[in-house]
Amino acid sequence: MSYxxxxxNDVFINTIEANPDYFFYIHSGSVYLNNxxxxxxxxxxxxxxVDPGYISLFEYNVDRPSSERIxxxxxxxxxxxxxxxxxxxxxxxxxxxxxQVIRDLITYPLAYLVK
Amino acid sequence: xxxxxxxxxDIVNTRTLLHEAIPLTGSIISGSYVTNGAPDNIKYYPHxxxxxxxxxxxxxxxxxHVFDVTCGFSSQxxxxxxxxxxETKKNNIYGQMAQLLVGYNATGSVxxxxxxxxxxxxxxxxxxxxxxxxxxxxLVKDEIKKETFQMILDVDTHATTQPFTxxxxxxxxxxxxxxxxxxxxxxxxxxxxxxxxxxLDLVNHGNDSRIKTVDNVNYLRCGLVFYxxxxxxxxxxxxxxxxxxxxAGAVGEIFYNDGSSDLGIDDVFASSxxxxxxxxxxxxxxxxxxxxxxxxxxxxxxxxxxxxEFNYSSNPTYLENSRVRVKTQSTDEPVSYITTVGLYNDxxxxxxxxxxxxxxxKSPSTEFTIRARLDY
Numbered sequence: 240m241s242y243x244x245x246x247x248n249d250v251f252i253n254t255i256e257a258n259p260d261y262f263f264y265i266h267s268g269s270v271y272l273n274n275x276x277x278x279x280x281x282x283x284x285x286x287x288x289v290d291p292g293y294i295s296l297f298e299y300n301v302d303r304p305s306s307e308r309i310x311x312x313x314x315x316x317x318x319x320x321x322x323x324x325x326x327x328x329x330x331x332x333x334x335x336x337x338x339q340v341i342r343d344l345i346t347y348p349l350a351y352l353v354k
Numbered sequence: 355x356x357x358x359x360x361x362x363x364d365i366v367n368t369r370t371l372l373h374e375a376i377p378l379t380g381s382i383i384s385g386s387y388v389t390n391g392a393p394d395n396i397k398y399y400p401h402x403x404x405x406x407x408x409x410x411x412x413x414x415x416x417x418x419h420v421f422d423v424t425c426g427f428s429s430q431x432x433x434x435x436x437x438x439x440x441e442t443k444k445n446n447i448y449g450q451m452a453q454l455l456v457g458y459n460a461t462g463s464v465x466x467x468x469x470x471x472x473x474x475x476x477x478x479x480x481x482x483x484x485x486x487x488x489x490x491x492x493l494v495k496d497e498i499k500k501e502t503f504q505m506i507l508d509v510d511t512h513a514t515t516q517p518f519t520x521x522x523x524x525x526x527x528x529x530x531x532x533x534x535x536x537x538x539x540x541x542x543x544x545x546x547x548x549x550x551x552x553x554l555d556l557v558n559h560g561n562d563s564r565i566k567t568v569d570n571v572n573y574l575r576c577g578l579v580f581y582x583x584x585x586x587x588x589x590x591x592x593x594x595x596x597x598x599x600x601x602a603g604a605v606g607e608i609f610y611n612d613g614s615s616d617l618g619i620d621d622v623f624a625s626s627x628x629x630x631x632x633x634x635x636x637x638x639x640x641x642x643x644x645x646x647x648x649x650x651x652x653x654x655x656x657x658x659x660x661x662x663e664f665n666y667s668s669n670p671t672y673l674e675n676s677r678v679r680v681k682t683q684s685t686d687e688p689v690s691y692i693t694t695v696g697l698y699n700d701x702x703x704x705x706x707x708x709x710x711x712x713x714x715x716k717s718p719s720t721e722f723t724i725r726a727r728l729d730y
Binding site for chain 1: 368369370371372373374375376377379381382386387409410414416417418493645
């Protein structure tokens with residue numbers, strides 16, 4: 240494989256100054272961000288899985304009942320190193336592993352509210 | 355502001371595998387969002403070469419792309435397309451997916467999908483008619499976790515009244531140790547259909563290597579799953595001759611009704627549009643489940659704050675009338691509050707800042723090690 244060394248003229252550093260605009264409309268105890276209307280779901284009580292006024296980060300679990308939600312987990316050895324003396328069963332018990340996945344490590348949706 | 359150089363003992367790189375469980379129930383895929391008989395969460399295109407499934411009506415900005423569905427058959431297939439069968443497009447789709455996922459042979463020809471991944475064995479185990487399901491990168495992330503893929507398909511005939519009475523569970527059984535690496539797009543595993551309820555035709559496949567037996571349960575090969583690419587390829591035979599009662603189109607063996615006639619699996623591949631072909635599969639998906647993997651590379655900076663460091667602040671508000679605000683007597687201990695850690699390069703340019711959730715009170719009687727973790 241041939242290599243090419245990047246010179247000063249080959250590297251361009253650009254800086255962008257962004258000024259995002261957010262509009263909060265607060266009425267009768269509810270907060271609306273950027274005039275986004277709350278959306279009732281078909282399969283869950285809310286489409287984004289969060290209450291009115293909350294932001295659902297990533298908008299990952301859309302209109303999913305709590306039993307069908309995408310959720311994160313880690314496994315023994317997930318950080319590429321394990322203690323040989325700690326068995327998988329012991330590790331799983333410690334981290335509330337239910338045989339398939341660890342639940343409640345983090346729960347999606349991650350939500351945020353302006354108060 | 356006070357600086358302290360980090361040495362090599364203060365910096366460590368780590369890698370962590372994070373996973374997510376992705377359940378895709380049949381109710382997401384079909385039936386939940388229907389207006390005037392048409393699904394709102396499935397997008398059809400004028401080119402008609404594939405359709406896209408979303409988890410919510412796709413006109414909504416909240417909808418996420420879940421997967422695409424298409425089908426195709428090789429020009430070497432015995433199928434002969436009818437007048438509306440889109441034969442060229444189906445051949446092209448098969449060819450495109452095969453060249454992407456299987457690659458070329460020594461003569462420059464596109465290789466066919468192979469049931470066991472051994473591309474040099476006889477033509478008998480080639481999959482020439484396939485459904486292709488490429489999953490969204492949003493869901494697959496870096497890759498599908500091996501031996502977690504599962505798809506439950508309805509193999510009932512439409513003559514029965516209750517759907518999902520007879521289902522096949524398809525999974526990448528044993529793929530943690532038996533995955534293949536001879537694909538241009540990375541690693542892939544073999545999909546096996548479990549012989550629950552004796553639906554599989556083990557008699558006619560009894561003498562070949564398609565059967566795998568684990569814990570006295572028989573499995574038949576029926577497709578491939580490409581882990582890094584996030585694509586599942588399913589043979590059309592899973593509704594055909596792999597079954598004891600193939601859905602061949604006769605009375606009691608109906609695979610799909612396109613609104614005008616009852617069709618078998620071969621009829622659908624040969625004569626239906628690709629959209630109908632995809633819809634026929636979607637209506638038979640009871641559940642899809644897999645876990646994804648994200649490899650998280652992190653650098654941890656151990657910012658060590660010794661007892662005699664960072665006890666004063668250079669913040670202008672730290673002084674009042676040229677005197678340290680928090681010292682009233684000369685014997686008082688100095689005190690500061692650490693709120694932020696800034697990481698600078700060797701040219702003193704600020705690269706990253708880390709904010710503490712609450713200020714740390716620092717005095718000569720305390721020491722801290724603040725662990726700043728940078729993920730990328």
